[in-house]
Amino acid sequence: MPGHVEVVCGPMFAGKTEELLRRVRRARLAGLDVEVVNHALDDRRGPGLVSSHDGVSEASRSAPDAAGVRALLTNHSPDLVAIDEAQFFGPDLVGVVDELAARGVTVVVSGLSVTFDGRPFEPLPTLMATAERVTRLTAVCAVCGGDAAFHQRVDPRPPADALTPLVEHVGGIEAYQARCRHHRDSLHPAD
Ligand code: ADP
Ligand code: MG
Numbered sequence: 001m002p003g004h005v006e007v008v009c010g011p012m013f014a015g016k017t018e019e020l021l022r023r024v025r026r027a028r029l030a031g032l033d034v035e036v037v038n039h040a041l042d043d044r045r046g047p048g049l050v051s052s053h054d055g056v057s058e059a060s061r062s063a064p065d066a067a068g069v070r071a072l073l074t075n076h077s078p079d080l081v082a083i084d085e086a087q088f089f090g091p092d093l094v095g096v097v098d099e100l101a102a103r104g105v106t107v108v109v110s111g112l113s114v115t116f117d118g119r120p121f122e123p124l125p126t127l128m129a130t131a132e133r134v135t136r137l138t139a140v141c142a143v144c145g146g147d148a149a150f151h152q153r154v155d156p157r158p159p160a161d162a163l164t165p166l167v168e169h170v171g172g173i174e175a176y177q178a179r180c181r182h183h184r185d186s187l188h189p190a191d
Contacts, residue, residue: 002079003104005097009113009124010137012151013178017052017084019135020110024058024082027106032079036060037069039088050084060084066092070099077103086111086124093123094130116153116176118184139178148178152185 008019027034038050038060051057063069066089073081081100086093086109093109100107113124113136128134138147155175179185 002106003101004106004133005101005127005131006106006108006133006135007124007127007131008108008110008135008137009128011112011114011139011149011178012176013053013139013148014137015052015139016110016112016137017050018054018056019137020082020084020108021050021052021056021058023108024080027080034080034082035073035076035078037072037081037083038062039085040064040068041088042085050082063089065089066096069093070096073100073105077105080106080108082108082110084110086127087121089123091123091126094126097127098130114150116151118150118152141180141183142177143183144180146180146182148180150179150181150184151176152179 006023008016010016024034024036036050036058040047040062042050045051045057047062048060049057050060061072063072069083069089077100083089083093083097097107097109109127109131111124112121113128115121138149139151141148153175154177
């Protein structure tokens, strides 16, 4: 099906990047032209690589924001574009994904659908609502081994500022654990 959107989402450690890269490799086996895009913040294994927690990786191009993704692909419509860490690109990514799909590109978008404090994390919820195909993955709960749809901070140090949780989603994975709904700490009690 040319020109459509596939979403791979869930909490940290769910295997989102593994699944994204599995689809990239399948597409390359099929002889398709594939472009992998990552956010410039994700330099866990050096810039220019999308990598999973288990060390599976693929070369990628980096963009600092949604406009940067559009700019990377202005003169080029690959068969498949795989975008990891979509949550870092913000709500403007939705329009860029729509444009690419309208040009006939298969767009596979992977990212966190939930924040570290259990809230919906745009643009994934919007992309999930409008994609042709959604793969919702869970991780293994660090307490009971059950299905974890959430992740939370276990680092007792408070985040320094509003951006810190975003950056630590990339840089401080030791500060987070996957948790099922029964073992996540009580969340935003002020709501
Ligand atoms: P994501 O991109 O969703 O953060 P990755 O694809 O990078 O996840 O990594 C998934 C891998 O992480 C799993 O195959 C597993 O080996 C490892 N892993 C580490 N902790 C967990 C956990 N709590 N639940 C599931 N997988 C985990
Ligand atoms: Mg990942």
